Amino acid sequence: MPILTTPFATLDLIRQPEQRNEPLQAFDAADEYLLAHVHEQGIGADSRLLVLNDGFGALACSLASHCQVVSSGDSHLGHLALQKNLLRNGLTAEKVRFVPASETAQGPYDWVLIRVPKTLALLEEQLIRLHGQLAPNARVVAGAMIKHLPRAAGDLLEKYIGPVQASLAVKKARLLLCTPENKAAPVSPYPTRYHLDKPALELINHANVFCRDGLDIGTRAFLPHLPRHLDARRVADLGCGNGVLGIAYALDSPQAELTLVDESYMAVQSAQQNWRAALGDRPVTIRADDGLAEQPADSVNLVLCNPPFHQQQVVGDFLAWRMFQQARAALVSGGELWIVGNRHLGYHAKLARLFRSVEQVAANPKFVVLKARK
Numbered sequence: 555m556p557i558l559t560t561p562f563a564t565l566d567l568i569r570q571p572e573q574r575n576e577p578l579q580a581f582d583a584a585d586e587y588l589l590a591h592v593h594e595q596g597i598g599a600d601s602r603l604l605v606l607n608d609g610f611g612a613l614a615c616s617l618a619s620h621c622q623v624v625s626s627g628d629s630h631l632g633h634l635a636l637q638k639n640l641l642r643n644g645l646t647a648e649k650v651r652f653v654p655a656s657e658t659a660q661g662p663y664d665w666v667l668i669r670v671p672k673t674l675a676l677l678e679e680q681l682i683r684l685h686g687q688l689a690p691n692a693r694v695v696a697g698a699m700i701k702h703l704p705r706a707a708g709d710l711l712e713k714y715i716g717p718v719q720a721s722l723a724v725k726k727a728r729l730l731l732c733t734p735e736n737k738a739a740p741v742s743p744y745p746t747r748y749h750l751d752k753p754a755l756e757l758i759n760h761a762n763v764f765c766r767d768g769l770d771i772g773t774r775a776f777l778p779h780l781p782r783h784l785d786a787r788r789v790a791d792l793g794c795g796n797g798v799l800g801i802a803y804a805l806d807s808p809q810a811e812l813t814l815v816d817e818s819y820m821a822v823q824s825a826q827q828n829w830r831a832a833l834g835d836r837p838v839t840i841r842a843d844d845g846l847a848e849q850p851a852d853s854v855n856l857v858l859c860n861p862p863f864h865q866q867q868v869v870g871d872f873l874a875w876r877m878f879q880q881a882r883a884a885l886v887s888g889g890e891l892w893i894v895g896n897r898h899l900g901y902h903a904k905l906a907r908l909f910r911s912v913e914q915v916a917a918n919p920k921f922v923v924l925k926a927r928k
């Protein structure tokens with residue numbers, strides 16, 4: 555496992571979720587570049603530093619013993635990685651305070667280090683929330699690998715913070731150095747809203763929710779084929795996003811007990827608000843979690859899932875495979891996992907390795923809806 559060595563610390567870091575023979579490391583050259591810049595500029599023990607989107611805690615863990623660190627991001631898995639990596643490197647959990655991206659991290663901050671996220675809407679919302687949170691002469695620095703650094707990131711920094719100077723490239727990473735200016739309080743365009751006809755719903759999406767401006771095409775293919783049940787079965791919407799699958803199922807299954815789970819704090823926030831708007835005070839559990847990792851075994855009758863095929867900029871089926879395993883463990887004997895997936899991903903064969911039977915419920919040229927029985 556690669557070791558992160560910087561002027562601040564030497565750290566052994568792991569990713570989340572963990573996998574055997576992990577091919578990827580928990581930090582990159584952009585983390586190293588940001589830390590080298592902070593060291594070059596100098597930072598005091600009483601400095602307040604905010605880290606945004608610190609994938610697996612490399613920045614926060616490195617700086618935890620050198621200043622007052624607050625970390626904020628939208629990934630529950632990232633939060634788990636931060637906690638584990640602090641303890642793994644002899645640091646107490648109290649060394650870094652974590653604020654979910656669904657909340658505003660209260661300043662004032664002398665330093666803000668930003669890992670540019672994949673979703674620029676998340677970056678925009680984070681920059682909007684920095685208004686009024688910067689100390690005089692604060693330093694705001696964003697970093698990314700060049701291949702993941704769109705021009706629009708610099709435009710957003712300039713719009714909401716101040717003039718931007720791009721650094722030279724180092725090991726295929728670049729920094730954007732921002733000089734804060736006094737600006738009028740911005741108005742956030744988030745959350746966004748859209749309407750569904752069937753079922754008739756108005757849904758909101760906070761900034762980092764997948765397919766923010768409308769219903770994603772996978773869910774659109776899934777909705778007409780959702781099962782309906784009149785009994786009080788226990789149902790989990792795994793990777794719930796804004797909650798649309800769980801809400802649509804609940805509207806047609808009035809006795810069902812729903813649990814909606816996502817690793818995005820903004821997705822959970824969206825799902826909570828959408829559930830209340832559609833179903834009022836009907837009991838529900840909606841939580842940020844590592845999928846169904848904390849769900850008791852043999853505790854649900856049905857799992858609904860539109861699995862992701864990427865984690866940050868990494869594309870693959872590792873997360874989906876893990877979700878299928880979690881669903882199998884959580885389901886009672888005879889329970890069912892219903893999923894939608896791109897045809898080319900071959901989920902039918904993968905599910906057949908875990909479940910007693912797999913059946914195609916529906917298909918179109920791009921997607922298949924599958925039912926797997928435990």
